[in-house]
Amino acid sequence: MKLSRFGEKFTSRSGILSLMDDLGNALAEGDKIMMGGGNPAHIPEVDAIYQQELKRIVDDQALFTRLVGTYDPPQGEKEFVRELAAYLNRHFNWNLTERNIALTNGSQSAFFMLFNMFGGEYADGSVRRIQLPMAPEYIGYADAGLSHDFFSAAKPEIELLPHNQFKYHVDFHGFQIHDTTGAICVSRPTNPTGNVITDKELEKLRAQAYKHDIPLLLDNAYGLPFPNLIFTEATPVWDENIILNMSLSKLGLPATRTGITVAREEVIAAMSGINAITCLAPGTLGGLMTLELIRDDRIDSLCNNQIKPFYQQKAEAAVTYFEKIMGDTPYRVHKPEGAMFLWLWFEGLPISSQELYERLKQRGVVVVSGHHFFPGIDDSQWAHQHECLRVTYSRDQKTVEQGLDIIAQEVKAAFSAS
């Protein structure tokens, strides 16, 4: 089959595609300890609330028709957009109107739109890239540009902490914005590391974006106010130069495919236009299912009393257990400040993280090799990229411990064979 450039780029073996395939195949083989995926956990009390909301909609003829029988406008479900603007104003005084919010089919598609709105070729022939203040960053960005060589990223500063922990910081000496930068993008909390860039770092990024008249894209998929998978101090921010991307996925609703973008009016109008062209309208399900929870602020107690404690407790248990079983073997874990992963760093590991991943898979444990998470880094010699693993800890404690036991055994074996 002959394909256009677009066809070739988007059908080649992208990192995310082979990763999803590999994880899918491992899952299909069964009998594996899955610590690789980004699926949210299913918390029974939370699921019960969603079921209740869905039932209420299905039992009401008018709501049911709204749910499955009508196209929403390209900007998304009107009442949800209005209530969400009111909710964000109530909590943060952002002074939003309904013209500041658009829905998309998952925030992944919002990023696809935004990256290609601000990165790539401009009308004057210049080419701009998306600047990531640091990598590791979310693998889902890596292939989302319409052209090649789309991202640039700086290496982070690494702060070593007690108890074998560490934390990445933006290295503001290495982080530079050029004429060729179209936008800055950062996830907060970060997938895969669980890092939460500090308020100070965010302020600096904000100032840089403002100074260079480019937008700052904030990926809030795990952030505040929902799902609030943040275990440290962090202030939510928005202004006309920030494009804030939220999602219902990590609330436990990934299959509703609901992304939410909060931005200045012209960005929202542009995204609505792209929605109209690419899919006519975003889906209605997520908006309708969470409408009442947002209207009466129940979403806050859901996040603060159920979802966040669930993940925080699991993160702490996994870190404590790993510390116990690793003994003197060299390892570090990124301070778990948010999201739903542990980011493990084995400095000086004699094998690559991909090789470790393969060995673990042989032993029935599926994780993700860290090298996938360095989009935009052009230093192939940087050993750190091949010394890390991303591990999901949201399964039951016994399974997580079994998985961590096998990781510890394989890492110890690799070190002692060298």
Ligand SMILES: Cc1ncc(COP(=O)(O)O)c(C=O)c1O
């Ligand atoms: C950091 C980050 N951003 C965005 C997404 C996309 O999520 P969704 O398209 O489900 O909203 C994910 C999904 O895992 C993520 O981890």
